[in-house]
Amino acid sequence: MPNSQLVAHNETQFKKHVVELAPKIWTAVGFAASTQHMIEGDTSVTIVDTSESTSAATNVLAAFRTHCNKPVGRIIYTHSHRDHISGATVFCEDRTIPIIASAAFASDLVGQDAACIAPNKALGRRTMAQFGIGLTSQERISLGCGPGDRPMEGMGAGHVPPTQLVAEDCDIDLDGVPAQLIHAPGETADHIAVWLPEAGVLIPGDNWYHAFPNLYAIRGTPYRDFAAWADSLEMLADLGASVLAPGHTQPVFGKDKVREVLMTTRAAILHVMQHTADGMNAGFSMDDIATTMRLPDDLANLPWLGEFYGKASWSARAFATGTLGWYDGNPTHLGTLSSTVRAQHVADLAGGVDALLAQAKATEDLQWRLELCDHLIALGQSAQALKADAMEALAEIEINATARNTYLWEAKKLREGTGS
Numbered sequence: 001m002p003n004s005q006l007v008a009h010n011e012t013q014f015k016k017h018v019v020e021l022a023p024k025i026w027t028a029v030g031f032a033a034s035t036q037h038m039i040e041g042d043t044s045v046t047i048v049d050t051s052e053s054t055s056a057a058t059n060v061l062a063a064f065r066t067h068c069n070k071p072v073g074r075i076i077y078t079h080s081h082r083d084h085i086s087g088a089t090v091f092c093e094d095r096t097i098p099i100i101a102s103a104a105f106a107s108d109l110v111g112q113d114a115a116c117i118a119p120n121k122a123l124g125r126r127t128m129a130q131f132g133i134g135l136t137s138q139e140r141i142s143l144g145c146g147p148g149d150r151p152m153e154g155m156g157a158g159h160v161p162p163t164q165l166v167a168e169d170c171d172i173d174l175d176g177v178p179a180q181l182i183h184a185p186g187e188t189a190d191h192i193a194v195w196l197p198e199a200g201v202l203i204p205g206d207n208w209y210h211a212f213p214n215l216y217a218i219r220g221t222p223y224r225d226f227a228a229w230a231d232s233l234e235m236l237a238d239l240g241a242s243v244l245a246p247g248h249t250q251p252v253f254g255k256d257k258v259r260e261v262l263m264t265t266r267a268a269i270l271h272v273m274q275h276t277a278d279g280m281n282a283g284f285s286m287d288d289i290a291t292t293m294r295l296p297d298d299l300a301n302l303p304w305l306g307e308f309y310g311k312a313s314w315s316a317r318a319f320a321t322g323t324l325g326w327y328d329g330n331p332t333h334l335g336t337l338s339s340t341v342r343a344q345h346v347a348d349l350a351g352g353v354d355a356l357l358a359q360a361k362a363t364e365d366l367q368w369r370l371e372l373c374d375h376l377i378a379l380g381q382s383a384q385a386l387k388a389d390a391m392e393a394l395a396e397i398e399i400n401a402t403a404r405n406t407y408l409w410e411a412k413k414l415r416e417g418t419g420s
């Protein structure tokens with residue numbers, strides 16, 4: 001049985017519907033991995049974010065059209081992640097409309113320049129694993145940031161590059177609706193929030209959603225600036241919005257509630273930073289910092305800080321690496337052993353490869369079983385099925401959707417003979 005909290009999060013946070021945020025402002029939730037927003041002006045509408053596929057965008061546009069039939073006058077991208085920019089062709093029937101984004105658009109994307117040396121193949125594989133691409137929707141359950149079950153046709157196919165890049169915070173007239181575009185670096189450096197002061201509606205992009213923030217994405221991302229993200233959350237909270245329409249999950253209503261969710265998420269980020277810095281200063285190992293990484297109870301029990309998408313222990317590792325790099329201060333780690341040599345040493349300690357295999361089968365610690373399987377596989381032993389079993393067992397208890405998907409995806413590859 002999959003983790004019941006993850007199942008419940010998927011059912012509630014990605015329930016598919018169009019929500020009226022305020023008169024003439026709507027959000028589409030549950031149609032795609034991300035949300036999309038429509039703001040009605042005098043003679044046209046503004047679309048904020050466009051989903052990850054042309055099929056999802058088509059469904060969203062049809063749903064929006066039941067509320068307002070005015071033509072799309074402009075598109076705003078909150079940031080450059082593919083799940084927000086890949087349905088634009090569907091919305092811009094008129095290809096001459098402005099498409100507005102941050103001047104830092106796409107600045108954090110890895111391997112965009114084909115001439116650069118980049119681990120694109122690894123990134124591609126890990127992205128497939130994180131999002132469970134190739135798993136059935138029943139296996140996948142959730143993306144953590146979006147529904148596990150959603151249309152996949154036209155994935156990535158509808159992107160249109162931005163035509164207007166915004167370098168400074170600015171006021172903008174959305175065809176009669178006054179708005180502000182506010183730079184808010186967080187999940188990415190190229191985030192802009194859309195603030196509609198008359199309606200009190202704030203569209204923060206992915207700087208907030210109903211899950212622990214993805215301070216590190218296991219598909220592989222450059223360092224996400226924790227301090228900047230925390231600062232942006234405080235700045236956004238200080239706007240005093242009464243409606244928050246995030247880039248993923250359901251909107252939040254109520255001035256006090258909006259401030260609470262933003263400021264407690266900021267507190268969670270600061271806690272990860274402090275815990276990690278304290279541990280590094282005390283000379284603790286990265287494993288010990290990560291395994292002792294817990295939010296205080298007053299934060300841990302908040303439903304919007306459940307680790308459905310981001311994970312605090314991974315975040316601790318990311319903060320350590322992002323601030324001081326890979327060296328953890330233990331000179332043992334200045335040298336290295338190959339996987340095979342280390343595995344042979346462990347096997348010798350265990351009393352041989354057969355004894356190692358027996359321990360891998362006997363232990364009830366699934367993490368330890370995975371580590372022993374890795375040693376066995378490094379020594380050419382057939383421990384792939386045992387490792388796949390352990391990953392599938394971990395997937396069932398895992399609250400984090402990206403970990404669940406990765407365990408299941410990699411287990412499938414191991415059974416097919418293409419995993420490691």
Ligand SMILES: [Zn+2]
Nearest residue numbers: 034081083206
């Ligand atoms: Zn997103």
